[in-house]
Amino acid sequence: MRQIKFSKVDIIKNDLAKVNKVLKSGWLTHGKYTRLFEEEFKKFTGANYVTTVSSCTAGLHLIFLALGISKNDTVLVPAMSHVASAHAASYTGAKIKFADVDLETGNITLDQIKKNFDKSIKAIIVVHMSGIPVKEIKKIQNFCKKNKTFLVEDCAHAIGSKVNKQHVGNFGDAAAFSFYPTKQITAGEGGAVISNNKKLFDQIKKLKAFGIDTDIKDRKIPGLYNVKGLGYNFRMTDFQATLLYTQIKRYNPKLKKRIENAKIYENFLSDCKNINYSTFLDGNSYFIFQIFVDEKIRNNLIKKMVRNKIGCSIHYATPIPYFEYYKKSHNKRFKNAEKYANTNISLPVYPDLKKEQIRNISNFLIENLK
Ligand SMILES: Cc1ncc(COP(=O)(O)O)c(C=O)c1O
Structure with a gap:
């Protein structure tokens, strides 16, 4: 049999020409394509806010930090997922509690959430495994609201997954996507965070870039900004965003x-x-x-x-x-x-x-x- 690859990257000649232009422009981060892709991903997912990040893991980490998850809290994580789903919460110092999953889909269930829930659980992460949307996501959302627990969606597998025509990632407080090479669209490495909560999103954006309080386009004097809290560098480059923009368009x-x-x-x-x-x-x-x-x-x-x-x-x-x-x-x-x-x-x-x-x-x- 002739070789059949496990995954195939969708990058065409035109994309490379665009990347070339970006590389020559000097705007390798904070550029036009980051904005264009974020706008396009907003349309694609229907989310109000989108920001690119260096990976899905970094995105999830930022979400937990922005939610204020810390060493005094517990995060409920499905026992079946990529280790990143648990690591991202562990980085904050939080304890992890695992829940078993549905045998057919590999997804967490409301029943398992209820069985494992206790008052120390400050956030639940759901994973839409292999692109299968978590069927009970609406009920899980209601459960989280009722119990004042944050809901985070790991959408690493789920670019294009929907529940009742609504793109996944819009059911929780925030969600992260992955653009690793096997994924539906890719930039080699990379991710995106989506949210419909402006306050939370602004905090995620701040944490993503050193804790700087003024976006580069809003600085009245180049180089002048303040830092009021600790932040990271989890940004994505503009040439990666170029590849994602062209791929999401088609x-x-x-x-x-x-x-x-x-x-x-x-x-x-x-x-x-x-x-x-x-x-x-x-x-x-x-x-x-x-x-x-x-x-x-x-x-x-x-x-x-x-x-x-x-x-x-x-x-x-x-x-x-x-x-x-x-x-x-x-x-x-x-x-x-x-x-x-x-x-x-x-x-x-x-x-x-x-x-x-x-x-x-x-x-x-x-x-x-x-
Ligand atoms: C379910 C899940 N979450 C998170 C990640 C981490 O994604 P990334 O490699 O973009 O950090 C992966 C990686 O494939 C994954 O499968």
């Missing part, structure tokens, strides 16, 4: 193609009783097409796929509380997260993937799972 038809590709997989795999996948959900942006197979054969199957040049991955292979760093303080089992970790395989679903390639991957899986 993303809607690409998102449609991802969804079509997912339906093609379902069509090919529907008769194979040894492969499971989550039911088609409107609003899934299909960061990956995830399947679940018997845990006894999962790793061998992946080895075979690699030998046959079929790009694949695991999201994720280890529940966060099972990592050594977190295990010290969380010696407990999370049965669903554990099963999810041991059975999932992520398949490519990017827009350029041909029907023929999906057929080849599907046939390979069916043949090897007889």
